[in-house]
Amino acid sequence: MVELLHQLSSGLALGGVYAITALALVMIFQATQLVNFAQGEMAMFSTYVAWALLQNGWNYWPAFAFTVALSFVGGVVIERAIVRPFAHAPILASVIVFIGLGFIFNALAGFFFGYTVQSFDTPFNGRPWFGAKFMSAHESGAIVVSLIVLALVFAFFRFTPLGLAMRAAAQNPASARLVGVRVGWMLALGWGLAAAIGAIAGMMAAPIVYLDPNMMGGILLYAFAGAVLGGIDNPWGAVLGGFTVGVVENLLGAYVVGTEVKLSVALIIIVGVLVAKPSGLFGRRIVARV
Amino acid sequence: MNRREFMTSAAAMAIFSTPARAEDTPGISASEIKIGQTMPYSGPASAYGVIGRTELAYFKMINEQGGVNGRKINLISLDDGYSPPKTIEQARRLVEQEQVAFLWQCLGTPSCLAIRQYCNERKVPQLMCSTGSSALDDPEHFPWTSPANPIYQNEARIYARYILKEFPNAKIAVLSQNDGFGKDYLKGLKDVLGAEHAGMIVKEATYETSEPTVDSQVVTLQGSGADVFIIAATPKFAAQAIRKSYDLGWSATRIVSNVSISVTAVLKPAGLDKSKDLVAAQWGKDPSDPRWKDDPGMKEWGAFADKNLTHAAFFDQNAQYGYGNAVALIEILKSCGDDLSRANILKQTTHLSGLELPTLLPGVLLKTKPGSYSAIRQMQLSKFDGASWQLFGELIEA
CATH class of the missing domain: 3.40.50.2300 (Response regulator)
Structure with a gap:
């Protein structure tokens, strides 16, 4: 029983990280209908920026805020400079660009910061919260942060004019342009927000998995599984999917399939969902008239 | 003599000619020993790249001191990105184009396994592979391949x-x-x-x-x-x-x-x-352990690192590993004397009778024999006391 609770709580904590990463994937998918395979490496690089700031004596929250802001700007710049030229290229070209971006960030991080694993500070120190003895303070903190990010993303799309404009640009670019939405900038904004959310995911993941240039590889895979499971165009679904994948993966690995094929669970979820219910549990089915 | 006769006699001559002298070995000349290596300077394992850089720096120093028996060491160290297909490509380039005498310290189990067959078919020594996988210590099937690390x-x-x-x-x-x-x-x-x-x-x-x-x-x-x-x-x-x-x-x-x-x-x-x-x-001396502060071997390594690498490299156990192996290779080449045929280089590497390295624990000696190429077989147990590793007990032979 104790073991089961441990498995559940460590699954939930990582699930929180998957959930935030899945949200970042959703942001870009919402805007462009593409999955950004470089999302993980961008997040990892942002985390290194935060790490460098902390090493230079910054306090946690200023470093956190600065990293998120810088990542936002970085995301916008990447969209404008690198992704934009391929806007009218075939999808495969964009995918290759994303994969290349991932390699570039991975190599840059190794070049600047080295490949040795680094520990990363957490703002949630001290005693476990709510007397929960199965979850460290950071793990509880990561879950709370993921819910806050979800709430912010939801509020942004639901209640702000900018969020409305972004949704319009994604769903019907031509009409949006006619009513004065600057569609191009909305895409850049989507990239910026995704990069900022990714940075938060990285900073929540690093204290659990340690910081190194390959930190986000596995996480991105699980996040993708989570996003697909919940519906990649739905923030709520993606977050719920992220948590579900975290928990299911741990429980299946520990009690059902064994650790040797634990990682395959993520792939089975992706394939299974795409075959049985391509829009995910909570996604909208898009019907295109031809 | 027509062309066919010429070809036949040439082939016969090739078969019956006397065994190759050292100078006939690819990569060996009166002034140079050419060695090949693949190393992950890029990619996921690039932290190990420092091994190749350390070894290059060590041979540069040896060459400045006159080389081995008057021959300069020319190590050609190529990047394989820790990707086995790339390793094969680079190994072929080293053997066929650069004509190296042997491959040395190629890094990584998958990379070394990828070129093992190739090296053994061509009888090119694949010496002191940077891996502890038991698969690289299989003299019965792959007599031209030897590992450098103690096997796991x-x-x-x-x-x-x-x-x-x-x-x-x-x-x-x-x-x-x-x-x-x-x-x-x-x-x-x-x-x-x-x-x-x-x-x-x-x-x-x-x-x-x-x-x-x-x-x-x-x-x-x-x-x-x-x-x-x-x-x-x-x-x-x-x-x-x-x-x-x-x-x-x-x-x-x-x-x-x-x-x-x-x-x-x-x-x-x-x-x-x-x-x-x-x-x-x-089995190695931990550079961060104050116990070795006055150890002659570690002082030697420290002085080399300060002069040819960086001060930080001294504490990098990968760099230290490269240093130890470079020292070992020079000793092996010295023991070859003037017979630098591939067979003799292999023989010297696989007949070590207790070579001491500056970076290994006192008493740990490199020993190889024809049936077992793994050179480091002695280890000592240690316990971490919260600050550094404390050795305890005797050296144990595996």
Whole structure:
């Protein structure tokens, strides 16, 4: 029983990280209908920026805020400079660009910061919260942060004019342009927000998995599984999917399939969902008239 | 003589000609010994690139001092990005285009395995591969291939003996990487435990290197009620396992594989207090250990690092590893004398009778013999006291 609770709580904590990463994937998918395979490496690089700031004596929250802001700007710049030229290229070209971006960030991080694993500070120190003895303070903190990010993303799309404009640009670019939405900038904004959310995911993941240039590889895979499971165009679904994948993966690995094929669970979820219910549990089915 | 006759006689001459003299060996001339190497200067394992850089710097120094028997060492070290297909391409380039005498210290189990067949078919020595995989120590089938690192199985054997002696009633849990490295470990353990004690291993769990964490595996292993926990993991995962086992309040005796004993790269991230009382086998001198401050071998290495690399390199155990192996190669080439044929270079490498290296623990000697190419077989156990590793007991022969 104790073991089961441990498995559940460590699954939930990582699930929180998957959930935030899945949200970042959703942001870009919402805007462009593409999955950004470089999302993980961008997040990892942002985390290194935060790490460098902390090493230079910054306090946690200023470093956190600065990293998120810088990542936002970085995301916008990447969209404008690198992704934009391929806007009218075939999808495969964009995918290759994303994969290349991932390699570039991975190599840059190794070049600047080295490949040795680094520990990363957490703002949630001290005693476990709510007397929960199965979850460290950071793990509880990561879950709370993921819910806050979800709430912010939801509020942004639901209640702000900018969020409305972004949704319009994604769903019907031509009409949006006619009513004065600057569609191009909305895409850049989507990239910026995704990069900022990714940075938060990285900073929540690093204290659990340690910081190194390959930190986000596995996480991105699980996040993708989570996003697909919940519906990649739905923030709520993606977050719920992220948590579900975290928990299911741990429980299946520990009690059902064994650790040797634990990682395959993520792939089975992706394939299974795409075959049985391509829009995910909570996604909208898009019907295109031809 | 027509063309066909000429070809036939030329072929006959090639068959019946006398054995090649050293000067006929590719890559060997009166003034040079040309050596090839593949090294992951880029890609996921690029942290090991420093090994190649250290070795290049060492040979540069040797060449400035006059080389080996008047011959300069020319090490051609090419990037393979830790990708086996690339290793094959680079190895062919080294052997066929650059015409190197032999390959030396190519890094990585998968990379070395990828070119093993090629080297053995062409009888090109593939010496001192940078890996501890037992697959690279198979002289019966691959006589031209030798490993540089102590093989993982031998290390695991030493742990099994230690457990049998100190904890005869132990219940053992093993976390291992799901690849050749982890499997070698399990095999070494089980070889020593034998059928009689096989039941001592109460739980095994594995992980893939692409998994984010091993927390779940550690929880499972703890749940088995084991009181000895063996961590056969690479640095990041070892750090996670050390931290998680401590956080769970698991009081087992924890043994960590030698690949993950670095204080800076593993134990600090895991937390020094959480790493207290870890046990590991060692054969090299830990550069961060004050015990070796006045050790002549380590002073030699320190002086070399300061002059030719950086001060930080002194503390990098990968760089130290490259230094030790470069020293060993120079000794081997010296022992070849003027017979630098491929066969003799292989023979000298595989007939070491107790070579001492400045970077190895006192008493640990390189010994090879035709049936077993793995040179380092002696190790000493150590315990982490919260600040550094403390050696205890005698040298143990695996």
